[in-house]
Amino acid sequence: MKSVMKKIYFLTIMILTFSCQDFVEKQPYDIITDATVIQDEESAKGAILGMYSNFQDGNQYGNFIIAVPGVLSDELIHSGSFPTVAEMDQNEVIPTNVNIRNIWASHYTGIYIANTVLERIGTITIDPTLKSQLQGEALFGRALFHFNLANLFGGVPLAKETNLDVLRSISRATLAETFDFIISDLNQAATLLAGVDHGSNADNKNRATDWAAKALLARVHLYKGDLVTAGTYANEVINSGKFSLEANYMDIFGGNASSESIFQIFSSTNDQNGAAFWFRVDGRYEYAPSTEFQNAIEAGDVRAAVIDTQSGKVAAAKYVDVGTGTDQSIVLRLAEMYLIRAEANLGAIQADNDVNTIRSRAKLGNKTNVTLDDILQERFIELSFEGHRWHDLVRTNKVSTVMSVINPLTWGSNDVLMPIPQYEIDQNPSLKGFQNPGY
Amino acid sequence: MRQTLLLCMTFFLFATITVAQERSVTGTVTSAEDGTTLPGVSVLEKGTSNGTVTDVNGQYKITVTGDNSVLLFTFVGMATQEVSVGSRSSININLETDITQLSEVVVIGYGTVLKKELTGSVASVSADEIGKLPVLSVNQALQGQAAGVFVTANSGTPGGGISVRVRGQTSINASNDPLYIVDGVPVEAGNLVQQGFGGEQQNALAGLNPQDIESIQVLKDASTMAIYGARAANGVVLITTKTGKSGESRINFNTWTGWANETGRVEMVGSQDWIDLQNEARANDGLTAKTNADWGWDGTTNTNWMDEIFRTARISEHNLSASGGSENTTYYVSGAYRDEEGVIIGSGLERFSGRINLQTKASEKLSFGTRIGISNDKNSRIMNDNNIYGVYSASVLTPSIKPVYDENGNYVDALPSFNTNPVRSALVPRYDISTLKVITNLNVNYNIFEGLDFRSDFSYDLTEVSEDLYAPKSTSRGRGSDGLGQFNYIRRGTYAIEPTLRYTKTINNSHKINAILGSTFQERSTISSRVEGSGYGRESLTYITSAATITSGSSNRTDYSFNSFFGRVNYSMDEKYNLSASLRRDGSSRFGSGNKFGTFYALGASWIFSDESFMSGIDFIDLGKLRVSYGVTGNDQIGDFTYIGSWTGSANYQDLPASAPNNIENPNLKWEETSALDIGLELSLFQKVDFELGYFYQNTTDLLYGRPLPRTTGFAIVQENLGNIENKGLEINIRSVNVESNDFLWKTNFNIAFTKNKVLSLIDVNDEPLPQGFASAIIIGEPLNTFYGLKFMGVDPTTGESIFEDYNGDGSSTTDDNQVIGDHNPDFYGGFTNTFSYKGLSLDVFFQFVQGVDVYNYSQGFAMFPGSPWGLNTSLLDRWQNPGDITDIPKLSTVRGLNGADNSRFLEDGSYVRLKNIKLSYEFPQDLISKAKIKNLTVYALGSNILTFTKYTGADPEISSLANTSTAKGTDFLSFPQAKMYSIGLNIGL
Structure with a gap:
C-alpha cells in the first residue's frame, strides 16, 4: 500500500508541477522584437537606415512632401483623378482628407524610429564615435520630420519619446515651441555630426552630415523669420567648400549624387522612388505645371527644361524615371543656400551677387537692387517641384494675394494651414478643440 | 397420524423444492x-x-x-x-439496441459518462448516421444533425472549406472554429494553403475518413467544455474512431459510385439578347448603338459558358475494414480510396486513407492502445470566387458572343480586359495541392488500485501541404510573366502529452464519485516556404527548375506552445442528483506576459426528477431530467505573436537592410472569454420518444480587435481585448420511434435551433458602422454578418429609375442613406430525418433547413450592368422599358450611379430546405446469405442534395465567397455551387 501511495504522490506531483511558465514562453522566428531591435552596433545602424527609409515613403519624399506645396500654391495644378488632390488644388482641404491624414501618420512613424534610436542607443555597447553619429542622424531626422509637419499644420505635437501612453494623449505645441524644438535638435545634430564622413560621395549625401544640419538650420531660421541667423548658416555652408553649383542645371537631378546636393533621399531599381509616377504622363499624371508657372519662366532660361511635353501634355520633368524609379529626391542643395543668403542680405550687394550667381547658371542676365519679389521669383523657378512654393508664399505673407487670384471662389485666409486630420482628433482627446481655425 | 403425514409430505415437498x-x-x-x-x-x-x-x-x-x-x-x-x-x-x-438511450454512454472530455448523469449539453451523432452520408469529410457529416451546430459549405469545391459554428459566432478576429479532438488528439482545423483560392480554402479535416468514425459528440455548454479551457469557447467536437470488439472478426467492404451535377447555376443571356440589351442601354443614354462588329460578335456565336464548364462528375469510394479481437486485444484496421471529380471541369480530388486502431490488455493492471490514421489527398484545384482567373467567375463575366476556340482550334481570349478563357483557365494550368495527414495517439492505462487509474495520452497530429502551381504563358494569369510557376510548402506538427489520474468510487451504492486530475503539454511547430519563378521557354516546361528567373522566395517558422493543469469531479447521488465541477488553468505562448495563464471553470447540476417518488404514478415518463450549468471558457486562436512589439527587417535604404516598426506590443493581450449559461429539460416518454429542450446564453468579452491609435504614437492600431458579443438561443431535439410493429419500423430524428447573435460593444468611438467585405458591416446592436447599404424601394413605373429610401431624410438619395438591410444569421435551422424499414428494405430521408438568412447576390449584381463588357444575367430581360411597366429591374443604362452602390436589390432571402440525403437500401436476408458465409449483404441507391427548395435566384443559397471572415459571410460573389449526386452502392460484411 505504501508503495502504491508513493506512486500516487509521484504521479500527482508530476501532473501538478508541470504548469510550466517556461514551456509557454516562445520567441518568434524572424520577427525582430521590440526588445531586440537595437541591441548592438549592427542593429542600431539598421534602425537608423529604417528612419531614412521612412523618408522614401510616398507620403514624404516619394511624392507628397514635394508635390503638395506645389498643388496648394500656384506651381502645380491637379490633372489627375483623386478627389483628395482636387481639394488641395482648390484650397478646400477637409479634415477627413485621406492624403493629409497619411502624411501626418507617415511622419510620426519616422519620428518614432528616431526616438527609438535615441532612447536605446545609450543601453548598448557601441563605439562612441558611431554613437554620436547615430544620435546626430536621429536628431536630424526627428527635426526634419517635425519641420515638414509644422510647415503644413502649424504647431504640432512634439514627440520626444516612444512611450505609448504619453504619445496617445500628446497635445499640440505652439508654432514657436515647435520651431524651438526643431532648432534645438538640429544644433545638437550639427555638433554630433561634426567631422562625420559616411564614406562615399553618395553616402555623404544620402545620409545626414553636419552640413546637412546647418543647411536645414538655414532654412528653418528663414521660415521662422530670423533672417540674420539664416544668412549666417547659409554663408557657412557656402563657404565650406564642400559643395559647388552644377554647371548644367538639369545635371542636379536624376540618379546622381550631384556636387550641388547637400542631402537627398536614396533610390535605386531595388528601392524605387515613386515620385516620377505622379508627375509624368506615362505614369499617373496627377499634377501638371500651372500656366502661372509656365508664364513665369523668362525667355532663354535654361531652367525651362524643368517642364517638358509628353504626348502633347505639359509635365514636370525633374523626376522622370517612371519605369525603374531611380530619381533621387533632393531635400537640400547649394542653390537654396545662395538664395537664403540673398534674402538675408536684402538691400546689400551680397543679395545681388547671390541672385546673379543663380541667374547666370541659368544663362540669364543679371539683376540689380533685387527685391523680395525678385528673390521669390528666382526661388519659384530655381526650386520648382521640390516642395518650396507654398511655404515661400505663406512665410512672406504673399499667399492670400496670389491664391485669391488663382482660386477666387474658394480661397479663404484659413486655408493657410492644413486641417489636423479628423482621425487624429477623434483618437486623441488632447487634440479636441485644437483644430486649426476654419475647419 | 394425519398431521405427521402432512408434515412429512410438506417436508418432502420442501426438500424437493429446495433441491429444485x-x-x-x-x-x-x-x-x-x-x-x-x-x-x-x-x-x-x-x-x-x-x-x-x-x-x-x-x-x-x-x-x-x-x-x-x-x-x-x-x-x-x-x-x-x-x-x-x-x-x-x-x-x-x-x-435490442436501446432506442431510448437511457443507458447510453456519452463521451465527454477525458472520459465518458452515462447520459443519465450528464449535467451538460452534448449533441451526439452515431456511426450509423455518419455512415449513411456519402460525404468527404466529417464536418460535412455534422450538418443538420445536431441542434445548435450550424454547418455551411463555403462552395462546391471538392475538399473545400466547411464552416462549423457551435451556438453562434463568438469572435471577429480570432477563429470561430470549434476545437476538434480525434481520439484525444487535438487536430488542426485551419486552412493551411498559402495560395489564395478566394473563400474556398481547404478543409483541414478532409483527411479523416468519416467511415472510420464511431461517434461524434459536440460539447456545447460550459460544464462539458470548460475542461478544455482556453481552446473551448467555440465548442468542442469529440471524434472517436472505431475500435474492434472481442469476438469473431468482422470484415466489411463498402463500395459506391455516383454521378454528380451542380445544384444550380446563374442563367446568362444569349448573344442576340446581349447585343440588344447593351444597345438599349446606349440608346437610353443618348448614345448610338454599336454594330455587331463593334461589339466583336460574328453574328452567330452563342457560347453557353456554363454548359462549357459544368459536367456530370463521377465520384466513387471504396472502403475496406476489418475488426475483431481476442479477450485481451482488439483491433480495427481500414483502408479507403475516394475519387471525386468536381462538377466543374479541371477540378477533382483523390484520397487514400488508412487506419489501424489497436487496444490491448497487457496485464491485469496495464493496458495500452494506439490509433494511427494516415491519409494523402491530391486536390486538383481551379481558381475561383472573387478572382478574374477563376473558371466559374469568368464564366459569369464572359459574354456569349465569343467562342471557346478559334478556327484553328486555339483558345480565344474571350473575357474582355482580362483576356481569360474559362475553359482554358480550367484545363490548362496546374494547381495541384497534396495534403498528407497523420493523426496518431498512444494511450497507456495503469490501474493503481481499485478505482484509481493512471492514464497518459501521447498524440501527434501532422499536416503537410505542398502546392504545385503552374500557369503557362498561354493563360492570362501566366502571360505577364511568361509563365508563372509557384511551389509552396507548409508542415505543421502538433504533439501533446496528457497525463491524467482518474478515480471512480461508489459509496454505499448510492454515492458515486468520478474524478480526474490531469495536465496538458502541447507544442506546435509550423515551417513553411514558397518560391516563385517566371520565364518558361515552352509550355512543356512546367516546374521552377526551368524558370528563367526566380522572382521571389522565402521561408519562415513559427511555434506555439500550450500548457495546462485541470481537474473535474462528477458526483452522483442515488442516480438522481448529479453535480459536476471542473477547473482548468491554461497557459499559452500566444498570451502576453501580463496574462500568461488563465483560469476556466464550470459548474453543472442535473436532477432526474422522474425517479422521484412524486413521479411514481406517471409511467409514461421513462426519464425526466432537468439540467443547468454555468461556466467560463476561452478562445486562444488569436495569432501566435500578436502581443509582441515587433519590427520588420524588410525595409531597406541604400540597398542595405533596415528595420521599420511593425506592431506595437500589448503585454496584457489575452484570450477571448465566453461565459455561458445552459438550462435544459430532457424527457424520455412512452419508451418511444426522446425529447430535449435547451436554452443557452453566451456572453463573449475581451474580443481581439485593433483599437485605432492616434498616429502620433507611430502606429495605427494596437491589438487589444475589447468588444463584447452575445449569443443566445433555444435548441430542440426529438428522437422517436413512431411505429414499431413486426416487420415495419419508422423512426424520426428532428432537431431545430433558434439563435440570436448581437454585437454589444466594440470600440467606443462614435459607434459608426465598420464596413466589411462588400456590403457588410459591424454595427453595435446588430448581429455579425449584417448587411449595410441602401434600401431599394422598387422601380418608378413612370421613369424606370430605381428608388432608394432617403434614410437620413435629407431630401436626396446618396450613400449617406445606408442602413441595415439584412443579415446572414439564421432565425432557425436544423434537420429532419425519417427512417422507414420493412423487413430487409429501408428508406432513409434527411432534410436540412435554414430559415432567415439573407444572401447578397453579388454574382448576379455584377452581371446586371450593361456598359461594362461582362456577361448579362437573364433577369435583365424583365427590365423596365416603357412608362407603365411594373418591374423590379430598372431602366437600362451604361451609367451605374446609385444602382452600383451596395443596396438591397441584390439582397435575397437565402432560406432553404434541402433534401440532403435519401437512401433506399435492401439487406439480403440472413438465411439466404449465410450459406455463402456472408454475414451482411446490402445494396443501396442514394441521392444527395437532390432537391433544394429556395427563393434564392443564385446558384446555391449556402455558399459564401468571404467565408473566411466572421463579419461578411453570406456574400455570393462568383462562388461555385455544390453538387447533387445520385449513387449506387454495395456493402458486404464477412
Whole structure:
C-alpha cells in the first residue's frame, strides 16, 4: 500500500508541477522584437537606415512632401483623378482628407524610429564615435520630420519619446515651441555630426552630415523669420567648400549624387522612388505645371527644361524615371543656400551677387537692387517641384494675394494651414478643440 | 397420524423444492441488430448479488435459486432485458439496441459518462448516421444533425472549406472554429494553403475518413467544455474512431459510385439578347448603338459558358475494414480510396486513407492502445470566387458572343480586359495541392488500485501541404510573366502529452464519485516556404527548375506552445442528483506576459426528477431530467505573436537592410472569454420518444480587435481585448420511434435551433458602422454578418429609375442613406430525418433547413450592368422599358450611379430546405446469405442534395465567397455551387 501511495504522490506531483511558465514562453522566428531591435552596433545602424527609409515613403519624399506645396500654391495644378488632390488644388482641404491624414501618420512613424534610436542607443555597447553619429542622424531626422509637419499644420505635437501612453494623449505645441524644438535638435545634430564622413560621395549625401544640419538650420531660421541667423548658416555652408553649383542645371537631378546636393533621399531599381509616377504622363499624371508657372519662366532660361511635353501634355520633368524609379529626391542643395543668403542680405550687394550667381547658371542676365519679389521669383523657378512654393508664399505673407487670384471662389485666409486630420482628433482627446481655425 | 403425514409430505415437498431451487442456467447472448455474440454482458439474478458476465463467445452460465428467479441482462447501449427463468435451463437472449438511450454512454472530455448523469449539453451523432452520408469529410457529416451546430459549405469545391459554428459566432478576429479532438488528439482545423483560392480554402479535416468514425459528440455548454479551457469557447467536437470488439472478426467492404451535377447555376443571356440589351442601354443614354462588329460578335456565336464548364462528375469510394479481437486485444484496421471529380471541369480530388486502431490488455493492471490514421489527398484545384482567373467567375463575366476556340482550334481570349478563357483557365494550368495527414495517439492505462487509474495520452497530429502551381504563358494569369510557376510548402506538427489520474468510487451504492486530475503539454511547430519563378521557354516546361528567373522566395517558422493543469469531479447521488465541477488553468505562448495563464471553470447540476417518488404514478415518463450549468471558457486562436512589439527587417535604404516598426506590443493581450449559461429539460416518454429542450446564453468579452491609435504614437492600431458579443438561443431535439410493429419500423430524428447573435460593444468611438467585405458591416446592436447599404424601394413605373429610401431624410438619395438591410444569421435551422424499414428494405430521408438568412447576390449584381463588357444575367430581360411597366429591374443604362452602390436589390432571402440525403437500401436476408458465409449483404441507391427548395435566384443559397471572415459571410460573389449526386452502392460484411 505504501508503495502504491508513493506512486500516487509521484504521479500527482508530476501532473501538478508541470504548469510550466517556461514551456509557454516562445520567441518568434524572424520577427525582430521590440526588445531586440537595437541591441548592438549592427542593429542600431539598421534602425537608423529604417528612419531614412521612412523618408522614401510616398507620403514624404516619394511624392507628397514635394508635390503638395506645389498643388496648394500656384506651381502645380491637379490633372489627375483623386478627389483628395482636387481639394488641395482648390484650397478646400477637409479634415477627413485621406492624403493629409497619411502624411501626418507617415511622419510620426519616422519620428518614432528616431526616438527609438535615441532612447536605446545609450543601453548598448557601441563605439562612441558611431554613437554620436547615430544620435546626430536621429536628431536630424526627428527635426526634419517635425519641420515638414509644422510647415503644413502649424504647431504640432512634439514627440520626444516612444512611450505609448504619453504619445496617445500628446497635445499640440505652439508654432514657436515647435520651431524651438526643431532648432534645438538640429544644433545638437550639427555638433554630433561634426567631422562625420559616411564614406562615399553618395553616402555623404544620402545620409545626414553636419552640413546637412546647418543647411536645414538655414532654412528653418528663414521660415521662422530670423533672417540674420539664416544668412549666417547659409554663408557657412557656402563657404565650406564642400559643395559647388552644377554647371548644367538639369545635371542636379536624376540618379546622381550631384556636387550641388547637400542631402537627398536614396533610390535605386531595388528601392524605387515613386515620385516620377505622379508627375509624368506615362505614369499617373496627377499634377501638371500651372500656366502661372509656365508664364513665369523668362525667355532663354535654361531652367525651362524643368517642364517638358509628353504626348502633347505639359509635365514636370525633374523626376522622370517612371519605369525603374531611380530619381533621387533632393531635400537640400547649394542653390537654396545662395538664395537664403540673398534674402538675408536684402538691400546689400551680397543679395545681388547671390541672385546673379543663380541667374547666370541659368544663362540669364543679371539683376540689380533685387527685391523680395525678385528673390521669390528666382526661388519659384530655381526650386520648382521640390516642395518650396507654398511655404515661400505663406512665410512672406504673399499667399492670400496670389491664391485669391488663382482660386477666387474658394480661397479663404484659413486655408493657410492644413486641417489636423479628423482621425487624429477623434483618437486623441488632447487634440479636441485644437483644430486649426476654419475647419 | 394425519398431521405427521402432512408434515412429512410438506417436508418432502420442501426438500424437493429446495433441491429444485439450485439450478444452472446457460445460454448465449447476441445482438438483435447484427446477430453477433456479445461478450461482457452482465447477467444478474434480480434481487440478489448473484451475477456473471458473458464470455468471449457471448456465453454465460449462472446458478439460480428457484423457478421464480428473474435474470437481468444489461449491456451498454442495449435495452436491458428481464426474463423469468421458469423451468428453463437454457436461455438465449437477443438484446435490442436501446432506442431510448437511457443507458447510453456519452463521451465527454477525458472520459465518458452515462447520459443519465450528464449535467451538460452534448449533441451526439452515431456511426450509423455518419455512415449513411456519402460525404468527404466529417464536418460535412455534422450538418443538420445536431441542434445548435450550424454547418455551411463555403462552395462546391471538392475538399473545400466547411464552416462549423457551435451556438453562434463568438469572435471577429480570432477563429470561430470549434476545437476538434480525434481520439484525444487535438487536430488542426485551419486552412493551411498559402495560395489564395478566394473563400474556398481547404478543409483541414478532409483527411479523416468519416467511415472510420464511431461517434461524434459536440460539447456545447460550459460544464462539458470548460475542461478544455482556453481552446473551448467555440465548442468542442469529440471524434472517436472505431475500435474492434472481442469476438469473431468482422470484415466489411463498402463500395459506391455516383454521378454528380451542380445544384444550380446563374442563367446568362444569349448573344442576340446581349447585343440588344447593351444597345438599349446606349440608346437610353443618348448614345448610338454599336454594330455587331463593334461589339466583336460574328453574328452567330452563342457560347453557353456554363454548359462549357459544368459536367456530370463521377465520384466513387471504396472502403475496406476489418475488426475483431481476442479477450485481451482488439483491433480495427481500414483502408479507403475516394475519387471525386468536381462538377466543374479541371477540378477533382483523390484520397487514400488508412487506419489501424489497436487496444490491448497487457496485464491485469496495464493496458495500452494506439490509433494511427494516415491519409494523402491530391486536390486538383481551379481558381475561383472573387478572382478574374477563376473558371466559374469568368464564366459569369464572359459574354456569349465569343467562342471557346478559334478556327484553328486555339483558345480565344474571350473575357474582355482580362483576356481569360474559362475553359482554358480550367484545363490548362496546374494547381495541384497534396495534403498528407497523420493523426496518431498512444494511450497507456495503469490501474493503481481499485478505482484509481493512471492514464497518459501521447498524440501527434501532422499536416503537410505542398502546392504545385503552374500557369503557362498561354493563360492570362501566366502571360505577364511568361509563365508563372509557384511551389509552396507548409508542415505543421502538433504533439501533446496528457497525463491524467482518474478515480471512480461508489459509496454505499448510492454515492458515486468520478474524478480526474490531469495536465496538458502541447507544442506546435509550423515551417513553411514558397518560391516563385517566371520565364518558361515552352509550355512543356512546367516546374521552377526551368524558370528563367526566380522572382521571389522565402521561408519562415513559427511555434506555439500550450500548457495546462485541470481537474473535474462528477458526483452522483442515488442516480438522481448529479453535480459536476471542473477547473482548468491554461497557459499559452500566444498570451502576453501580463496574462500568461488563465483560469476556466464550470459548474453543472442535473436532477432526474422522474425517479422521484412524486413521479411514481406517471409511467409514461421513462426519464425526466432537468439540467443547468454555468461556466467560463476561452478562445486562444488569436495569432501566435500578436502581443509582441515587433519590427520588420524588410525595409531597406541604400540597398542595405533596415528595420521599420511593425506592431506595437500589448503585454496584457489575452484570450477571448465566453461565459455561458445552459438550462435544459430532457424527457424520455412512452419508451418511444426522446425529447430535449435547451436554452443557452453566451456572453463573449475581451474580443481581439485593433483599437485605432492616434498616429502620433507611430502606429495605427494596437491589438487589444475589447468588444463584447452575445449569443443566445433555444435548441430542440426529438428522437422517436413512431411505429414499431413486426416487420415495419419508422423512426424520426428532428432537431431545430433558434439563435440570436448581437454585437454589444466594440470600440467606443462614435459607434459608426465598420464596413466589411462588400456590403457588410459591424454595427453595435446588430448581429455579425449584417448587411449595410441602401434600401431599394422598387422601380418608378413612370421613369424606370430605381428608388432608394432617403434614410437620413435629407431630401436626396446618396450613400449617406445606408442602413441595415439584412443579415446572414439564421432565425432557425436544423434537420429532419425519417427512417422507414420493412423487413430487409429501408428508406432513409434527411432534410436540412435554414430559415432567415439573407444572401447578397453579388454574382448576379455584377452581371446586371450593361456598359461594362461582362456577361448579362437573364433577369435583365424583365427590365423596365416603357412608362407603365411594373418591374423590379430598372431602366437600362451604361451609367451605374446609385444602382452600383451596395443596396438591397441584390439582397435575397437565402432560406432553404434541402433534401440532403435519401437512401433506399435492401439487406439480403440472413438465411439466404449465410450459406455463402456472408454475414451482411446490402445494396443501396442514394441521392444527395437532390432537391433544394429556395427563393434564392443564385446558384446555391449556402455558399459564401468571404467565408473566411466572421463579419461578411453570406456574400455570393462568383462562388461555385455544390453538387447533387445520385449513387449506387454495395456493402458486404464477412
